[in-house]
Amino acid sequence: MASIQKRGNYWRVQIRRTGYPTLSSTFDTKAEATLWAAQQEKTLSEQTPERVVQRLRDQDYRLQDAFDRYIVEILPGKKPTTQERDKGSIRRLCRDYGEVALAKIDGQTLSGMIRQWQSKGLGANSIRLYLAHLSHLYNIARKEWGMVELINPVELVRKPKLPQGRDRRLVGDEEERLLNVCQAVNPELADIVIIAIETAMRQGEILGLEWRHVNWLDHTCYLPDTKNGTARVVPLSVRAEEALQRQQQRATGKDGKVWKYTNDGMRASYNKAVKRAGIVGLTFHDLRHEATSRFCEKGIPMMTVQAITGHKSTQMLKRYTHISGKTLVDAVRGS
Template identity: 40%
Template sequence: MASFEKRSGNWRAIVQRQGHGRLTRTFDTKAQAEAWAATIESEIARGLFVSRTEAENTTLGDLLDRYEREIVFAKKGAQIERYRLNRFRESPLAHRSIASIRGTDLALWRDQRLREVSPATVGREMNILGHVFETARKEWGIALVNPVRDIRRPPAPNARTRRLVDDEQARLVAAAHTYGGEIGALITWAIETAMRRGEIAAMRWEHLDRKDRVLLIPETKNGTPRQVPLSTAALAVLDALPRRLDGRVWSMRPDSISQAFERVCKAAGIEGLTFHDLRHEATSRFFEQGFNPMEVASITGHKTLQMLKRYTHLRAADLAKRIK
């Protein structure tokens, strides 16, 4: 039988069973202590008991710290993941034991975050928190339930469909020429290759095969290297660039590219356009040129056709020209 001790206004439940040692936990009321003891004794009797001591003694903040030390450092997006982990460290939940965190707690956190940031941001934060709990459960052997599974995800935002219209490309090029630096060449390169911003920034001359007109991307977002075929316009961009001593093609980093592009758009009087939209524009143009989905996927690096579909919004007028 379990025993109970009153200590400083609280009640401690004590369960002792052979093979399980001495299990204790403190509660505000005796009723809570009795309910906990009854649950533990029932689980032991049925052979279902799993010690929750580690989960009860580990705060969410502790778990986030271990996840950052052991998991995040090896990820390509380590910097942004650390940023998202810090958002959770700022929450009162970080001081709670992971055994005490329920889906209702995270639902309150979710609703508060939705008043501060976009649904897409909240969804990404939920993804990383869910992975933290799953890693603790599966790889570290901590007995817990993943509370992220119990709550509704924010509705996924509609995929962006922004295309260059009218004379926007010419205006971008003109504004980029006035702005100076590499941004003009980067804009043309992005439209010709559909490469991601990070892939472009990481380009090296050693990965260029000028004879076969292809560029190797050894490290991609999905982890699979790929070769990008280069158009005449893309090759002309490279031919006009000076060779750097460090072997990199571009001097600009990903964030610098986005910042420069925003300034160019402002100078050109263009609203609602991001640098990533140029990848969408390029992908759509490949389809309009008659490439099939598998061919486009081999160029852009999309893993599934469903992922590719999000970037493919063809102009009806261009399709009408192909209808007999």
């Protein structure tokens, strides 16, 4: 039976049942105390003493404890690059909230965390990544670690809306100016830029390309390891194939990686070239946007474009696609 007593300005509840751990809590009002007592007595009648003990332990299981176990048991199944990214996000989450118990993070608490992240200038993409980590953690804890009474708080909150996709495209003579400067810096850099514009491959996919993955007969290259974790085949335009042929002539061997640049080295050289060309606000990733938009302007079906670019969904593909005004006018006027 529950014992409800007033202690100063609070109401204290104690529940004792043979074979079960003692449960206790304090409340501001007697009504709250009575309701909690009824709920706990109902739970005791439905659960074994062992299950009640486990439930109490679960209530003290900290976010840090859970993520420590997650890193050991779950992360090794992910790609190495994903593991490193996830570990960084997890460290930041635990730095601020590691001492908080999983059972204490409800929808209201998580909404407050989101507002705090936003006040620190964290973008929607970063916040949604944090929420994805938390959601996966709670689902694993429920399904695989026996913490069946946990409620996933991510399902109770509104996620920040993603910003509109970047709409930066090459305009005027920017492509010619950029390639001229790249050619002067390093002909290899110029051909990397051409590959990006012609294929919509990501920077990591381009620089990770190996000669054994280039199929000259089929005019394709094979990407066994992509950001999405799925391999894909990328068709090569005449211009892209010519760029690869030039690089093959420069190469001392026909095995190994196609390009000599590292990711950091290429990014630094590209940024310098953009600056020297007098171009403002054009990232290397914008060349992927440019290529994707050109595919759509050519009238290539959306599903085909998605297969070429490797976007997970047509919704994500649309964020990367920005049809030029001239193309829209031509489509309407039949030019």
